[in-house]
Amino acid sequence: MAKSTRGTIKDFPAFKANDDAEALRKAMKGLGTDEDPIMKILTSRSNAQRQQISVAFKTLFGRDLVDDLKSELTGKLEKVIVALMTPAGLYDACELKHALKGAGTSEHVLIEIIASRTTAEINHIKKVYKEEYGSELEDDITGDTSGYFQRMLVVLVQANRDPDSKVNDSVVDQDAQDLFKAGELKWGTDEEKFITLLGTRSNAHLRKVFDKYMTISGYQIEESIDRETSGHLEKLLLAIVKSVRSVPGYLAETLYSAMRGAGTDDCTLIRVMVSRSEVDMLDIRKEYRKHYGKSLLQAIKGDTSGDYRNTLLLVCGGDDE
Known part of the structure; x- marks a missing residue:
């Protein structure tokens, strides 16, 4: 799959799988574990390089790297490190x-x-x-x-969404009208129309449909979905619309929600940080700063602690203040 250049983690230039494997073994050998090199090595190597380290570790020591990491680490730190070691x-x-x-x-x-x-x-x-x-x-x-x-x-x-090159202005008008008729103009909602259009049209096409919908109805599509649907369907339709507009924007909001209020949703925080670290974390950081008045780095600092926090900060890769 194509590599994005908007990630915070990239291939490490002077990469030597054997050297990293030896350093990780040393960090876990004997009494106590030295978490620092584990965090630093695994957050500065790409996922592909981590897989090579895993192979080297087994070749050199006859041991499974992930099993060793699981036995040496605990709690949220273990979760984030194991996530980093899993192919995308x-x-x-x-x-x-x-x-x-x-x-x-x-x-x-x-x-x-x-x-x-x-x-x-x-x-x-x-x-x-x-x-x-x-x-x-x-x-x-x-x-x-x-x-x-x-x-x-x-x-x-x-996964049969039209490619982004496919935008037909006359179809845009029709789709916007169809969504308006299926929602705001209808007693009850024609969910099937929303499902078909939001699930099959290209993102570029849908962005134009949303603009046209606003012109026709006077509402943003999100407002209509909010009024016309409920429960898990509403959340899914909103997530699709937000992702069509901007995946980094949607995931910045997901991170914000995970850290808002009492208690942190660490599973979501880890999943988004790790899964987007080589894809679009720089864009997510930018969106976070724009919408929430502080940097993602500062939010993580305020909401987590210890080696777990330090690992997430390394994945985040910098401040935007």
């Missing part, structure tokens, strides 16, 4: 599987990942999910969700 597509697949299994479904995890990933990323996640768990992501979603929420997720997982 597999990490998303693991988070989705975890959200779908057990007593309750973590709908917010399904919404965040599936609404914000590109068509290519969704296809990669589906492939890895099948390899790892022996079942289709779509089947597991269908078995664990229901109603229009389920149908919107299934449409997104098909």
